[in-house]
Amino acid sequence: MKIVFMGNPQFAVPSLRKLAECNHDIISIVTNPPKPAGRGKKLIQSPIAVCAKELNLPIIEADELESEKILRTLHELNADVFVVVAYRILPNKVIEIPLKGAINLHGSLLPKYRGAAPIQWALINGETETGLTTFIIQSKVDRGDILLQKTITIDPDDNHGSLAEKMSHSGAKLLVDTLDQFESENIDPYNQDDSYASLAPKITPSLMSINWENSANEIHNLIRGLAPFPGAKTLLDSKSIKILNSKFIEENSTQNSGEISNIAKEYFSVQTGKGQLIVLEVQLEGKRRMKAGDFLRGVKIDIGKNLN
Numbered sequence: 673m674k675i676v677f678m679g680n681p682q683f684a685v686p687s688l689r690k691l692a693e694c695n696h697d698i699i700s701i702v703t704n705p706p707k708p709a710g711r712g713k714k715l716i717q718s719p720i721a722v723c724a725k726e727l728n729l730p731i732i733e734a735d736e737l738e739s740e741k742i743l744r745t746l747h748e749l750n751a752d753v754f755v756v757v758a759y760r761i762l763p764n765k766v767i768e769i770p771l772k773g774a775i776n777l778h779g780s781l782l783p784k785y786r787g788a789a790p791i792q793w794a795l796i797n798g799e800t801e802t803g804l805t806t807f808i809i810q811s812k813v814d815r816g817d818i819l820l821q822k823t824i825t826i827d828p829d830d831n832h833g834s835l836a837e838k839m840s841h842s843g844a845k846l847l848v849d850t851l852d853q854f855e856s857e858n859i860d861p862y863n864q865d866d867s868y869a870s871l872a873p874k875i876t877p878s879l880m881s882i883n884w885e886n887s888a889n890e891i892h893n894l895i896r897g898l899a900p901f902p903g904a905k906t907l908l909d910s911k912s913i914k915i916l917n918s919k920f921i922e923e924n925s926t927q928n929s930g931e932i933s934n935i936a937k938e939y940f941s942v943q944t945g946k947g948q949l950i951v952l953e954v955q956l957e958g959k960r961r962m963k964a965g966d967f968l969r970g971v972k973i974d975i976g977k978n979l980n
Contacts, residue, residue: 673752673855676770678702679720683840684757687777688720690844691755692727696851699749702759705733738763753854755847756809764811774809775854777847779839780872781805781821783864786814787872791836794826794872795897798889801825802835804843806850808861817861820850831899831917875902882906884930884980888920888947903955906930906979908971913979916961917953924948930980932973938965942979 674697677688691698701724706715724731734742737760746769754774756762767774780790781803787793794802803823810816824839853859875898882891882904895904895918903914925933927943934941934948941948955961956971 673697673772673851674699674750675851676700676702676746676749676751676754677720677757678754678759678762679757680704680718680760681758682719683779683836683843684759685719685723686840686844687755687757687847688723688727690848691851692729694848694852696855698729699751700730700732702732702734702737702746705735737766743769753851754809755851757843757847761813762809767809767811772854775819775847775850776807776809776814776816777843778805778807778814779836779843781823782807782814782818783866783869785870785872788874790872791839792832792872792875792897795830795832795835796893798893799826802839804839804846806846807864815864815866817863819854819859819861820846822846831896833900880905882915882979884942885945888922888944888949891944891949892918892920900961908956908973908977908979912957914955915949915951915953916955917951919950919952920944920947921950922947927976928978930978932975932977932979935968935973935975937968938963940964940968940973 677691677698679688680703701720703718703720706717709716721731732745736742743765746766751770752772754770756774756776762774778790780794782805785793801823803821805821806819808816808819822842824842826835880898880902895915898904899916903916905912905914925943925948927933929943929945931943932940933943939950939952941950951964953961953963954967
């Protein structure tokens with residue numbers, strides 16, 4: 673089949689590489705234009721654009737998918753299928769272009785965790801498994817008919833970075849299997865059961881702030897879901913500090929919620945609404961990520977210090 677691949681982040685790269693190895697014909701890549709980043713505001717290409725150049729694939733960099741120029745270009749490609757992995761919501765005018773439809777790879781077992789951040793929310797909610805879904809894109813977001821699914825185990829030490837990496841490679845294989853079966857018409861799409869639906873909205877700045885009245889387990893899962901980026905944060909002497917790795921114990925200390933309850937050589941603990949959070953890695957505002965032990969050797973803190 674003739675495929676137009678649409679994607680942006682690193683999560684989509686294994687899928688593009690896997691598709692480039694198979695019998696399908698990738699006729700173009702659609703991705704975001706370079707964006708300024710860092711102190712020097714240097715223009716940085718999306719990971720998909722970088723990968724496409726390595727594979728010598730033609731690239732369409734699009735800010736606005738509904739512009740006359742982009743729509744005309746997409747029509748002229750005469751693609752059989754648009755394949756979408758971690759890109760953006762496609763307008764109806766784009767969905768209607770490919771001859772056989774548009775297929776999306778989503779990072780959950782739909783209809784669970786519909787939305788922009790399914791991997792993060794599975795971790796934040798303390799799930800022990802999640803999965804991947806390929807489905808036919810329709811006008812309603814993440815509600816199209818399901819093609820194939822694969823269950824993924826969430827390990828206790830997984831964070832967003834490690835889980836997304838694991839899922840990106842499993843998703844690449846699932847996507848190729850889907851396209852192979854879709855081309856041979858050996859697949860039966862089926863409706864999603866909306867009674868099992870849940871949402872995974874975009875991560876907002878307010879979600880990143882740790883509420884120390886929550887349980888240590890809940891805070892630990894928030895940290896896992898937001899690590900390594902953007903990170904769950906709290907305050908230390910009015911400065912933002914991100915907590916990027918943690919453990920927890922259910923035993924309470926004599927301290928109040930948000931107060932440091934124990935200081936050891938390689939970690940420190942904070943009392944929560946229920947149990948204590950053991951802090952293993954942090955990042956002070958404007959500083960590099962570091963082990964809690966290195967942080968303690970450079971910053972003076974005492975038991976009872978409040979992190980609210």
